[in-house]
Amino acid sequence: MDLDTRTPTGRLIFAVVAAMAQWERELIVERTRNGLAAARARGKKGGRKPILTDEQVTEALARIQAGENAQTVAAEYGVSRQAIYKRSKNMRKEIEGG
Incomplete structure (x- = not known):
């Protein structure tokens, strides 16, 4: 289709097509x-299933707080240390009701 947006008719057609696309996107x-x-x-509940149980996270945090290397503890569970910290943060939020 030859659409010339320099003409009033071309701009109208373009605007109508754009409005329909936006409407369809909003419906989706x-x-x-x-x-x-x-x-x-x-x-x-959406999202990925957690790799570690709440008990494993609690145990890992206790080991880290007792002085073990966080990277080593995380490697034993097959996760990153950030995964342990993030999961513990989410557990605190759930307990606090937020």
Whole structure:
């Protein structure tokens, strides 16, 4: 299709097509949000499953606080030290209700 956006008709067609694309995108976003909300209402939780259990995270933190090298402790669990710290932070948030 030969669309000349220098003419009033060309700009109108371009604007209409752009508006339809934006409308379609917003519909997709709305449907996705509704689907995620419905899944949460059914008790589903999104995201990757945690590698470590809460007990493993607590144990790893205790070992690190006792003086063991964080990198070594994390390697024994097959995760990065950041993974342990991030997971412990998320556990604190859940306990605090946030």
